[in-house]
Structure formats: C-alpha cells, structure tokens
Amino acid sequence: MGIRLSMIRKLRKAHARKRTSVAQRGRGDDGHDAIESTRERILSSAARLFAENGFEGSSMPAIAKASGITAGAIYKHFKSKGELLLEVVKRSFESTPLFMQNSAGATTTALPRLASAYTEPELKLVRQLSIEVHSAASRDSDVRRLLALSDEAAMQYISDAIALAQREGKLDPKLKPEFAARLFCVFVMGLLHMDTLLPGLIGDKSWRDFVRERVAKLIGVG
Template identity: 30%
Template sequence: MKEEPVRDRLLSEATRLFAERGFEGTSVQEIVVAAGVTKGAMYHYFTSKDDLLHEIYGRVLRMQMARLTRIADGPGTLAERLHAAAADVVETSTANLDDSKIFFRSMHLLAPETQKSVRAERRRYHERFRDMVAQGQLEGTFSDRVPAELVVDYFFGSVHHLGTWFHANGTLTGAQVGKHFADLLLASLGSGHTGQ
C-alpha cells in the first residue's frame, strides 16, 4: 500500500468508503486513516471531501473524453467511429461503475459551483459525441428524423442507467453490452453498420 502514490491511495480509499458508507456517512478522518496518511497530506492534494468526490468522477470523465477524441479523430467511416465511441463509453462506464454510481448518488451534495463545473465537463463530452451524429445527419449517412441532441440524450440516459442493473459477474460483459448499445444507436439512426 505504501508504494502506491498518496493521491491515488486517497482516491482509492475514498471510493471504497463512499461505496460502503455513502458520501455523507464517511468522514475525512476515516479516509486519511484508511489511506495511511495525515489530514495535512490529504489537504495537499484535495481541498475538501467534495473535491475528492469530484475527482472520483472527473478522472473517469477525462479518460473517456481522451478516448472519444482519439476515436472521433481516428480512421474509419463516420458510422464506424460513432459505433466505436458508443461501445467505448459503455465499456469504460461498466469498468468504472463504482466511481460513476458513487458520483451520481452523491452529486446533489456537492457545492453548487462544483455541480456546475461537473455538468459543464460532462456537457463537453456529450457535445463532441453529438457532433458526430449531427455530421452524419448533415451528410446523409444517418437519418435526421430525430434531432441529434435528442438522439444523444436518449443514448446517454441508457448509459447513465447502467449502474442500476449491470453486474460484472452477469451474463454479458461490459464490452458485449457496449456492442449491443452501439448497434441499437446506429440502427436508430438508420445505419445498417454493426461493429465486428
């Protein structure tokens, strides 16, 4: 445990404790004891318990944004890239399900300015994803019967709901669920593409 960087240890223990006891039911003292550090060490990396919760979700969102950017700017047809992006967000969400569940369960407890910042970060991801749909509609690759914004809101409503039913030991893996979700998205846009 001591070899793990202090910041990572704090995040790891905070995630575990928030999952077990809830955000409100976990004290800063319990987090620092579990991480084997002092409060001073914690406050060197995080300004508050709010800051820890924000970072738990923020690190997943930053990773997903970097992956989306690579996929969106990468090779392949637009349909292939949208399919890959849709499958990826599901797979990475299921791989980091505790982080997302903790965050969505506790987000309302964050300070208003922190909530605003998080919504803006998530919005940037959704907009980049939406731009791929809108581009396909403009080019005639995808049906434009439903506005791109609504298509994306519907898709991400399903993604954000994963925490209520997905289980790592269930019958489908995160990758399999991701492929099915991506197939459904492309089918709803009138594209016959399905990922291989």
C-alpha cells in the same frame, strides 16, 4: 478503440508511475514526486471508498488511513471532501470510453461500441462512481456544476458527430442531432445501473452485442 485498449493504457500508466516512483526515491529529489505519489494514493483510495460507501459514508480520516497517511496530512492535498470528490469524478469521467475517444475525433460508428463498453466488468468502478456523482450532485453545488459541464460536453460531442455524419450523407438528415445525443446519454445512464439491475449480464457477450446493435439503430448507423 474498445475497453481492452483502455485497460492496457491504464496498466501502462500504472507501471510507469511505479517505475518513476522507485527511481525518484533512489535519487533523493526535492520531494515533489513523493507528493504526487501520495496524491495518487489518496485519489485511488477515495475512488474505492466513494464507490463502496458513498460520499456521505466516506470520511476524510478513513480515506487518509486507506492511503497510508495521517488524517491531518490529507488536507495538505485537498481542502475538503467535496474537493476530493470533484477530482475523483473528473478522473473517472476522463477514463470512460466516451471521453477517451474524444482525442480521436467524433465518429458515429464509434458510439455503439462506446455504449456497449459500459457492460464490461472492467468498468464497474466507473459505473459506481457515476451513480454516486449524481447522488452527491443533489447535495453539493460544486459537484452539480461539474456534472452539468461533463454532461453538456458529452452531449455536444455526440451531437457534433451526428451532424457531421448527416452532412456527409451517412445519416438521415431529418434526425435531430441534439435529441439523438440526449437519448444516447439516457441509454448510457441506464447501463450505469447494471450492477444493481442486471448483474448477471455484466460481461455477457450476447448482451454486449445486443446493446451495440440497439444503439446503432437508435442513431441510424448501419
């Protein structure tokens, strides 16, 4: 599917939310949609501030101010900063190429493309949030639990794809699906640090192609 398609989907969703919000203000409905609009603003502001300042450096009053609401009003939507981070984390994971591919079914040929997508400029926020999640997980048990579940789901998805390819005779039957899945995730975790380690290679086509080729070799595709 690729990063461009995912960005198009995001833009379409944002446009649809904007049109819906405008229409509903004109209808004067019961306020439910206004609440959803406020929640979206909170989540968007929180994601940006968590990525820029970290979990500890982002206060609820600061997130509320960035969302255009009062400090007290933010607690009508989220009981705590930890709960807010959990929702931001959930949304960030669901927006990644790997999870967006889930509905299309597991295919080993898609994995190299998915990994290389993390080298694109458009995924900067996802990379930043993913790093912050791992940092916050060392201090917050709820975040740690969500991260463990997300990692387990990702590795199971990849392992199932590899096992299926083996049954179809497309991959080496001696390859251990669980090990290959874990190695793939470790590889992706390294790419999440590109903004710090390799900022000059973000968006570089040659680097993206190299990553894709290496991951293909890693799991024996092609």
